[in-house]
Amino acid sequence: MHSSAPVVAGGGDSQGDAMVAGTPYNATAKIPCSGYKGAAAGMCDAGVVRNLETGTYIDVTLPGNVTRTIFFNSDGSFLSFSIAEADGTAAMETGSQRRGDTTIATLGAERYEISDALVKGD
Known part of the structure; x- marks a missing residue:
């Protein structure tokens, strides 16, 4: 009986990025986050x-099932946040900086640390 190895992100099998079962995501992780409604630094599901x-x-995913969506260009560089007038995020300043292999994306007082590995895969 022949069994094949599971497909993993960047597995070199030309099948593209794997998917996390039951989600629309290629990968999930916990990332350092802080500042949402004054929250202290912690880890958020991403x-x-x-x-x-x-x-x-x-x-x-933030407390209360609020979702922040962060967009990156095809080269892996930070692009923007999903913002809206209705929740006040449209008035918040957005920005980013690089520290090593991590993008630190900010939305007002909120801060999210996203590794290149999460953005680009391995």
């Missing part, structure tokens, strides 16, 4: 969808 024509996006 899911990434990679290799879209326009780049990659990461959904970060």
